[in-house]
Amino acid sequence: MEEENNKGKKCFSKEHSNIDAISYCPNCRLYMCNKCEKIHSDFLKDNHKIYKLENDINEIFTGFCKKENHPNKLEYYCKNHNELCCANCICKLKDKVNGQHKDCDVVSSENIKKEKKNKLVENIKSLEELENKFNETLKDLGNLFDKIEKDKEELKLEVQKIFTKIRKALNDREDKLLLDIDNIYNNKFMNEDIINKGEKLPKKIKLSLEKG
Secondary structure, eight states, X not given: OHHHHHHTOBOSSGGXXXXXXXXXXXXXXXXXXXXXXXXXXXXXXXXXXXXXXXXXXXXSOOSBOOSXXXXXXXXXEETTTTEEEOTTTTOSSOOSSXXXXXXXXXXXXXXXXXXXXXXXXXXXXXXXXXXXXXXXXXXXXXXXXXXXXXXXXXHHHHHHHHHHHHHHHHHHHHHHHHHHHHHHIIIIIHHHHHHHHTTTSOHHHHHHHHHO
16 A cells, blocks of 8 residues: 555655656655755765665665654554554544554553564574574484494394304304214224124134124
């Protein structure tokens, strides 16, 4: 609504009152045509900043109320509507242009400024505390992952040791069984076979073999 009103503004100068304004000076609160803007800039360019109406000057905080016929500073804050307002806005006599915030919860803009500032400081402090806790949690997670990785490698190493022992025990057992088989066949079955086949030998040799 304000932006649409700005687009239709005329120059403040009586001589150029029929010329559309192209710029606005928040310090002087004046709408100016091209000629007036040049004069204004030449005299006050170091002290005043001029805004082109083609841009949205409603986003620029000037310190003055932007409502029509409210030439006052924004010295109050309406909690109900969450906006700054001037003396005309909170006027007890409500009419077409005044008293829009007559029945609202209004405080001094300085008070709300301090309140908002303190709240911002508290929020920043809370964020810093959350950041510290988050960093500590990340550190703990990092340590936990490192421990898990270490435990995994130690477990793998332990399994390898166990299976190495098992393989060694199996190999030793295999060697012993093979040796036992050799001993059994070499010391018993071969002797018995020789004795059985030596029945045709002389009785004396046979007896010697049996004793042996």
